[in-house]
Amino acid sequence: MTTTTTELAHPAREELELSAVLHALSDPVRLSMVRFLATAPDERSCRSFDVPVTKSTCTHHFKVLREAGIIHQRQQGTARLNALREEDLEARFPGLLSTILQAAA
Amino acid sequence: MTTTTTELAHPAREELELSAVLHALSDPVRLSMVRFLATAPDERSCRSFDVPVTKSTCTHHFKVLREAGIIHQRQQGTARLNALREEDLEARFPGLLSTILQAAA
16 A cells, blocks of 8 residues: 555545544544644645644554545645535535534533 | 332532443444434433344433433333433533534434
8 A cells, every 4th residue: 555646535525434533533643633623724735734643543444534534635745735525514414513513622 | 229219319510421322332332322412302222223243232222321421311111211412421421422423424
């Protein structure tokens, strides 16, 4: 497995599963990453996150978030850029993300 | 450990943690139990749940839900009665339970 592939797998909007979304957000570090992305004006690279974990753990957390359909990741040179899939989440599970972010605030 | 104790540990309302609540609800079987309790007019015993798991697995799931503060359990004779802690959850995380139940519907 390589981490430099430019094509990363993302579930389609209609494939998003509630259990996977809740599981992904049940980790405090992942939730803090999502909270950060929710306030970011644009895509953010892994290194821009101020979380108390190693780079490989950070990469793992982003993978869980991507596979749950919570974030979109794309490779740009050596950086992997992350963005929240707010519209997809809102369409699939109305109010869920905002309610969880509010509960975490 | 005995399962016939009449005093079961429950976290206080202010001790409820978002990560524990989301983790507990991220399991499809546990979420179906919570959905059932949300429509039940009163406390329900374990045996009244129609879930495709063994009794011991069922007991485990209820323990996770209780420890996360999602349900209240009390022993009555040989039966353990379960009820949703809707008021506590609503006070601690406004809108969270109803939004998740709606997403699961």
